Amino acid sequence: MRHSDIKAQGLIRLLTQGLLALGEQKTANELGDRSRYIGMSDIGKSMECMRAAVASKLGLSAVPAATAVGGLAPDDLVRVLGQQLILQRGHWQEHGIEKALDATGVKLVPQLEISVEHNGVPIKAHLDFTLVWGGQRPAVRILELKSNGRILESLYASYEAQLYGQVGLLKSCWAEPSFSVPQTELQQVTFPQAIQRLFNVALPESPDNVDIEAWVLSISMDKVKPFGPYLPDMGMLETCLQTAVAIWRTTEDVRSASLGLNDLDYCQGFHPLCDWCDVNTDCPKFQAVSIPSDSACGLELEELAMLKERKTALEERIAESEKRIRQTYSLIGAQDWISTGNHRFRVVTVAGRKTLDRSLVLDTLSSLIGNEIKAQSALDECVKTGKPYDRLYIGKINKPLKSAA
Template sequence: MQHNDTKEQRLLRLLTQGLLAHAEQKTASELGDRSQYIGMSDIGKGMECMRSAVAGKLGMSAVSAATDLGTLPPDDVASILGRQVILQRGHWQEHGIEKALVATGVKLVPQLEISIEHNGVPIKAHLDFILVWGGKRPAVRILELKSNERIPDSLYASYEAQLYGQVGLIKSCWADPCFSIPETDVSEATFPEAMRIMFDVELPESPNAVDIEAWVLSISMSKVKPFGPYLPDEDILEACLQTAVAIWRTAEDVRTGNLELNDIDYCRGFHPLCDWCDVNSDCPKFQAVSISSDSVCGLELEELAMLKERKADLEGCIADAEERIRQTYSLIGVQDWISTGDHRFRVTTVAGRKTLDRALVMDKLISLIGDDLRAQAVLEQCEKTGKAHDRLYVGRINKPLKSAA
């Protein structure tokens, strides 16, 4: 059934359809058919939740460009649009970051592809940016961009696995003809050959003579924070490759009917990325008592979820406004109160909160007591555990969208 939309809603449907189509076109042109290989992001996801990674290889997405948005209620379209804006914002930032880096004159390669086969499983890594320096101190830097609503204190384990896989493959495949760069003459070349073709830069034939690091650039709407460096590690690379094999073979078992998706191991405990999983609607992790959304309890739960979403939006707006005010206050150059209407404002420096460095305390105790075990026992005797408390989690169910009748 087609909906009688307002002009504003028709515009949003058009924009949503365009974002979905653009996302699929960009993925096809840059990453190819992702069902035909295991990528680094698949490996990162598989290390945290094998069920989600396998579902991704099987193409179990919640929505695609083929979805008839005209038959969906406006609220569903708005939800898809919001999700697409968040997912695709990273691609828009990537274009801007590339232009900024190129403007510095640095030798930069976008979307370097590394293609290998491990135990019969095709594996590909697509690196956002590679920065290269030749000369007496040759160096290679991998730069992976991550778009975040808020800059995290530390990276998700899936992001770190992706970085370790990338930097590990650069080193282990250095002299193998498995490097390609889209829309250039570089195809199935060794890394030194690829850089020679691209920049006429001479690099050592062995990666051991090159300073190789990987970094993540976390970007929000107003801040940028680098995480790194991540260095090549043979053991972590091997773990990444074994995870790729497990994803590939498990997906094949599901395709052939030898295994059910819900028989696959999944992420245990609370994880913030579960809300973004396309197949969380029937995940065994969330087996629950179903309550009618029309019941008193159901309505109250839905209202709570809506209020928490509003709270998150408000907290983001408040944080942005506070940052702007702090910057303005600094530009004004005053130290006193600023008054306007019925309120007054002032930016002050507050002393940092004191914390106890447990490792340093342990070192001091060992130096005083002279016994590691006794020092550990003393430290444990001085520790205090807070009172247990209840915490209410609210998560979104990403149900496969169906056209309205």
């Protein structure tokens, strides 16, 4: 290996170690020892995969400690750095969003903590941002940030469970000494007490007449999409609390070896978050025929996976380039072709694709027929289902890390 390559790898190793250490510090400062309580993200995760939620409580993670970076093999070092850049991007966005909200003058509490105990199980909720308005029409808004490579079309069930748990606890614990603000003297106070001391704003002693909502902000590199509002729902809150108890009890059973991790319910079907799961290496969902990686079939499968990754990266670059060129074309006021080398370019407005609004069709049929059930039946009879087809899924295996030695 060339001397310059060794230096470059040393820089990568240093950056990876720093990102891991930063994540460990942030978790310790804001979330504490996560093995000692059930958090809202644990509850959300278990809604889709109890196995993953319990494994997280047991500390079965493929993410190395910052102190272990020096022993990582080069390939694992690159993989860990890539994962950390994606994970840390959410923290960086959170910091930026906080500064942006602060600049508006809104009364904002970052990382508000709500602590309760249910059936002997310690449960905590950490709210990214809590916005407060006092006066004659008091209101509270919970904002949960989700950093996504692409803006979501709809929220995962795990995200929604997290929101219902947060907003439900805020209302149910309003007048209880369950609230704490990290790195302040405000520990185990009621919500009105916390807001009074932070902002000198008086809130009602009861939340019944307070406008309370929770929202998710899905944030990509250049877009934001809000999802909500999620309102306090005591039925959903009870489901979250019972789920927390189930996670706690199941974790104890697995820790005592009275139950195996692979005996737990796991996510069925295709789910995009499975590729990010730290314990997907031996998940029963992916029981597979093992093919030697150096065999003809193994080499072809690995090449296909590599080509798909390159295709995704190339499509993203093409989309960014096309967007930039369209913007430049508009700014320079071009009306005709632009030529360069062996190619010519032109931006034209194309008519939008026509789609059928099913809800509008149903409303129209209902008004004509006078019977919504018959209209729905008529619409269903006109639906054509295509032939089944084969789809190839490719997922990453988060294998145990290898030593650099």
